[in-house]
Amino acid sequence: MATIDRFSGHADLYAQYRIDYPSELYEFLLTRIENRQKAWDCATGNGQVASELARYFEIVEATDISAQQLEQAVRKPNIQYTVCPAEQTVFADHSFDLITVAQALHWFDADAFHREVRRVGKPGALVAEWGYGGVQIDAAVDPIFNHFYEHIVGPYWDENRRHVEDRYARIPFPFSEVEQREFTIYRNWDLERFLNYLRTWSSVQKYIRQHGHDPVLWIADQLKSRWANGERQVRFPVFLRTGRKV
Template identity: 60%
Template sequence: MTPIDRFSGHAGLYAQYRIDYPAELFDFVLSFVTDRQNAWDCATGNGQVAGALAEVFSHVDATDISEAQLAQAVQHPAIHYQLCTAEQTPFADHTFDLVTVAQALHWFDVEAFHREVRRVAKPGAVLAEWGYGLVALGEELDAVLVDFYRNRVGPYWDPQRAYIDNAYATLPFPFADRQQASFTIRRSWTLDRFLNYLRTWSAVRQYMHENEEDPVIHLGETLKPVWGAGEREVQFPVFLRLGRV
């Protein structure tokens, strides 16, 4: 299976406008982790999760298939970045106390990734996989965004997007002591900030590539009368599953 890279072409935009994750999520994951020597953040992107893990682990290995993304990654003396796939890594057997993958599992050969996790994780180590669904803007604007998501750029999503829509419910997770949790990311954004976030969507990038126009411009014009010039709260629903190797 050839790795899919949908983000190298706009790595700078991704680093600037993608969301980070709430402290409550990390607190929940870490409550299951006894030893905090070595962590692996798989598909690290620009290192958002790796940076958080580096504050509590002695060493963090962070991997991605995108050189462009890694070039934008947050720097920390405890983090070692390297280029490799999720399914085949250079790590020694039984290395990690925690393995994380955020908003990326749906791009993997999941069964092959899980085999690799079993190889490189210590017995009893924790695997945490999470993602986030469609942002909520409030009842005045949600219908407009859903129409954009499903109809305007809907045909440009990869099939794997369906796994996000069903919160990974149909992806295998053969690990012990399974836990599930949900969180909400709340941010106050201007309309311009929100529109630039939308431009990080893989479907929007594909739409722009095929049609040579930016669909976000028209959406912004539709949203502006309600959004106004100030900030508005946006909410991202986060789903997480966790288990022991």
């Protein structure tokens, strides 16, 4: 399976406008981890998850295939960033107490990645994979957003995106003690912040490359009167699955 990189070309936008994850998700993970010596955050992007893990672990290894993304990453003394694919790393066998991958598993060769996880995870290591679905705002905005998602940029999503829509149900998870949880991200955004978040989508960037203009301008026109001035609460449903290496 060829390596897929959909984010290097707009790493600056990604670093500024991509969402982070709720504290409840990390609290859930931490209740299931006894040893906090070393964690691996795979496909770290701009280091959002790695930065949070660095608060709790002695060492965090964070990897991504995009050097441009890592140039934008949060710097902390106990985070080591490395450019490498998810499926083949330089880490020693049995290295990690926790392995995380956020909103990225669908870009991997999942079978090869899970083989690597079993190699580098310590016995009993916790494996956590999560993602998030489409934004929810209110009855006035949601139909416009859904039309944009499905019909304006819908044809420009990679087929891999379907794994997010079905919450990784078709991707095997070969670990023990499997648990699944749901969380919600709540953010208060003005319209400009929301539109710039949409510009981080791989489908939007693909549309721009093919057509030479920004499809987000369409939804901007549709939302001006509905958003009004100030901020609106936006919600993202998060799905998480965890398991242990035997």
